[in-house]
Amino acid sequence: LAPLRHLTSINDLSNDEVEKVFALAERYLKTLGDGPRIVRGMKEGRSFVLATLFHEPSTRTRLSFESATLRLGGRVISSADPAASSAKKGESLADEVRMVSNYADAIVIRHHRDGAARFAAEYAQVPIINGGDGAHEHPTQTIGDLFTLKREKGKLTGLNVALVGDLATSRTVHSLVYALARFGANIVPMPAPGMALPAHVDRRLRGEFGCAVKTSRGRTGEMYYVAASDAARDQKVEARIDAVYVTRFQAERWKGGAKNYPRVDPKFLRDRRYGRAAVLHPLPRVDELAIAVDNDRRSAYFRQAAYMVPVRMALAALLLGLDGDGWQRFPSGFRKSPHKILERPANAAARCTNKKCIVHDPAERLHARNKFHVMAPRRLRCFYCETDIEAGPKRKNG
């Protein structure tokens, strides 16, 4: 069997690899595109079959992946409605991906559980592409978001990117903040009340991704995560915003409603600091982004949605090696982890504390293991949903 390569987190890719996607997506736009749209196809991918396995609603992610595959010359098979699949009969995701591995060359999966993509990857014999797993990550959206930012603003390094809305449970935001930090952009969180970035994401930005936390000049005095590059660290943070990334209240991940949810509309954008800001949104939008912004020259979200096709064509081509060597493959589908892995039987005391993690799904009970990266002597990170688990204080014997 050819070695695999999975894409479950934005951090499964190096910056060079992301740049390779950008370059190939640019090439597809040039040779097969009309403005931001792909309008022609090629034949190179004619033996490629993509399966889209969607356990949660989707329009853009599924259809743009399917469109991308068709433009490459390949074909798609799709399970878009969990009520119409064997999941309804109680089949586990583990068995499902094992089966679908026989029918396709790559699987795009969307699931309501955090960590579902990594979990699926353990049972797949073909590359797993995460199309959104619970509140965890949505890495291919992020590559399209970065591609859009780069096209709109000409660069990523040094940009000030404001994130507006539900930063707590938006998976697009979680993949995006890691990527922004890695590419030297500064992050300006503007959460809805009670919807700040999760504590473990904040800690990773400060620790692993080397962001410094600063307060901006000017009357707003917001908190910025300043990227680790030396240039960015020394600079005074300007109140200027280069891009506003708006997200929907993720109603399906909360019990109650949202109070005082921010709204990006012409009034919001009138402030001088947003004078040249590109407005992005992964879509779908509800009320948080006014339709009055659609005709504003700063709106970039429909182009952003269009770019998902060339970006996903490039991703598929690189994963499958349709374009030269593609990416380097890894024996287990992943780069070797720098952290020790700890595996415990299902009934062990060490368990992921995130109740939304795939390991707690009743359908996966027999397949799920308690598996962690050992981050520090008293800190474990769930292998699947990447939630950090702090061990309690050491008990003294006697």
Ligand code: NCD
């Ligand atoms: C997002 C998602 O599913 O996470 N949609 C998308 O893929 N473009 C955003 C959302 O649902 O709010």
